[in-house]
Amino acid sequence: MAGLFSIPPVSRLCGHVWRRNLTVFFKTWKVNFFPPFIEAFLYLTAIGLGIGTYVRQIDGVPYVNFIAPAILAISVMNSAFFECTYGSYVRMYYQKSFDAMIATPLSIEDVIAGELLWGATRSTMYVAIMLPVLAAFGVISLPLSLLAIPLAFFGGMLFAGIAMCFTAITPSIDTLNYPAFLFITPMMLFSGTFFPLSLLPQAFQYVAYALPLTHLVAVSRMLTLPALSWTGILNIAWMGAVTFVVCVLAINLMRRRLIV
Amino acid sequence: MKMIQCVSPRSGGSLSVFGLDPEKHPVEIKGRIGVVPQETNLDPDFTCEGNLATYARYFDIPKDDAKKRVDELLSFVQLNEKRNVAIEKLSGGMKRRLILARALVNRPELLILDEPTIGLDPQARHLVWEKLRLLQAQGNTIVLTTHYLDEAARLCDRLVIMDGGKIHLEGAPADLVRQHAGTEIVEVEKTEKVIACLKGNDIQYEEAGDMVLVATESAQDLARTLFEQCQPKKILARPATLEDVFLKLTGRRLRD
Numbered sequence: 001m002a003g004l005f006s007i008p009p010v011s012r013l014c015g016h017v018w019r020r021n022l023t024v025f026f027k028t029w030k031v032n033f034f035p036p037f038i039e040a041f042l043y044l045t046a047i048g049l050g051i052g053t054y055v056r057q058i059d060g061v062p063y064v065n066f067i068a069p070a071i072l073a074i075s076v077m078n079s080a081f082f083e084c085t086y087g088s089y090v091r092m093y094y095q096k097s098f099d100a101m102i103a104t105p106l107s108i109e110d111v112i113a114g115e116l117l118w119g120a121t122r123s124t125m126y127v128a129i130m131l132p133v134l135a136a137f138g139v140i141s142l143p144l145s146l147l148a149i150p151l152a153f154f155g156g157m158l159f160a161g162i163a164m165c166f167t168a169i170t171p172s173i174d175t176l177n178y179p180a181f182l183f184i185t186p187m188m189l190f191s192g193t194f195f196p197l198s199l200l201p202q203a204f205q206y207v208a209y210a211l212p213l214t215h216l217v218a219v220s221r222m223l224t225l226p227a228l229s230w231t232g233i234l235n236i237a238w239m240g241a242v243t244f245v246v247c248v249l250a251i252n253l254m255r256r257r258l259i260v
Numbered sequence: 261m262k263m264i265q266c267v268s269p270r271s272g273g274s275l276s277v278f279g280l281d282p283e284k285h286p287v288e289i290k291g292r293i294g295v296v297p298q299e300t301n302l303d304p305d306f307t308c309e310g311n312l313a314t315y316a317r318y319f320d321i322p323k324d325d326a327k328k329r330v331d332e333l334l335s336f337v338q339l340n341e342k343r344n345v346a347i348e349k350l351s352g353g354m355k356r357r358l359i360l361a362r363a364l365v366n367r368p369e370l371l372i373l374d375e376p377t378i379g380l381d382p383q384a385r386h387l388v389w390e391k392l393r394l395l396q397a398q399g400n401t402i403v404l405t406t407h408y409l410d411e412a413a414r415l416c417d418r419l420v421i422m423d424g425g426k427i428h429l430e431g432a433p434a435d436l437v438r439q440h441a442g443t444e445i446v447e448v449e450k451t452e453k454v455i456a457c458l459k460g461n462d463i464q465y466e467e468a469g470d471m472v473l474v475a476t477e478s479a480q481d482l483a484r485t486l487f488e489q490c491q492p493k494k495i496l497a498r499p500a501t502l503e504d505v506f507l508k509l510t511g512r513r514l515r516d
């Protein structure tokens with residue numbers, strides 16, 4: 001147990017792992033760039049304009065504008081989480097890519113760090129593609145909303161780290177469905193995404209504040225409305241601390257899984 | 261093997277590779293060795309060329325050098341026409357050759373191969389052997405593990421027979437065969453008559469399935485003796501091989 005929270009030795013070589021994934025991503029860029037466009041469009045029309053017709057406003061903000069930052073935050077979560085669970089698991093278990101990499105000067109720590117950075121990069125790219133769509137609908141404010149791009153990388157690291165911890169302990173690819181349905185889906189619905197947290201019973205509000213997505217949605221909303229508040233610093237600090245812990249834990253758990 | 265490759269931690273004893281401690285200098289050691297794993301772990305997301313180029317990057321080889329090296333290696337393993345072909349379209353033999361090329365990307369001082377020809381057809385095996393002998397002739401150090409003793413006999417200058425984690429024998433294959441299995445082997449069908457006859461003549465033998473094996477310096481003389489005295493149904497004379505040495509040392513019982 002002692003070793004699980006010690007700082008792993010990661011070198012600059014982790015960039016090569018990141019680069020490998022980037023190269024593969026751009027080989028199939030048409031498939032990869034399409035979903036963010038469509039997703040932004042679908043969410044805005046179905047939930048924003050559909051449900052928005054009845055809801056109209058939340059706290060004085062048009063409903064579409066209220067959910068726009070949540071759509072960004074959910075995309076950050078989904079792209080990093082699914083990349084570092086199913087994506088990484090396939091590379092680790094089925095493709096044996098990690099085994100091939102650690103036969104070179106790369107260490108297992110470099111490999112996992114590269115995977116985490118890549119997960120966060122996917123989040124960033126996803127958000128960068130979604131932003132113009134949201135801007136075209138006129139539901140986010142510019143230029144402050146552009147900060148959602150660096151925020152996506154930051155939030156992406158958080159969810160990549162969480163995902164990699166699950167990947168490190170999952171017995172098979174099927175059991176990765178548990179965190180996806182028991183953790184990611186509820187989080188998508190109850191993190192102040194489609195309705196304000198204040199509508200939840202008091203006890204549930206405390207639970208919601210323990211969910212990583214809650215903090216990301218909060219900061220994201222501050223940027224796109226815009227409605228900056230000092231509480232954003234607390235959200236950022238919370239995410240920073242948790243990101244650090246889960247990434248360290250993820251690398252150490254992976255080391256324990258793969259080095260025998 | 262995994263310990264030499266700086267992948268698994270040392271389980272006991274002492275180990276140094278190029279005079280360095282694998283636990284303290286893994287990056288330096290790994291940069292100087294090439295590994296052909298038993299399992300095919302080529303990257304299915306890349307072509308043949310892409311696999312080598314990506315691997316070269318892991319070794320921090322500059323792009324221009326890498327490109328030259330990749331071309332060189334694709335010709336060396338005769339996969340030039342397949343350079344833009346996806347991994348899943350390659351045959352088993354081509355995959356093994358590509359893995360060999362991949363292991364050579366960093367011009368390793370030490371090449372480690374784990375069962376390099378497992379599951380290959382005879383043509384593909386011979387091609388891999390040919391490449392390995394070429395590398396050997398160029399003065400490369402190769403460490404190879406194999407269960408195919410004919411492969412070991414063909415390729416090795418120095419052979420170590422290990423079983424259950426212990427070294428049983430060490431030496432040049434031909435010497436080991438001569439010392440431990442004799443020059444030639446006569447196989448006779450096992451019947452009570454033959455056994456009694458061998459015992460009567462005070463000849464040392466070993467039972468193997470439905471045959472009896474006798475090691476000898478001169479198969480011709482022995483075969484003649486047996487023909488004349490024991491009336492065997494089937495008799496076969498052949499040169500002794502490493503397999504005889506191995507089975508003699510480690511026993512014939514299956515160990516699953």
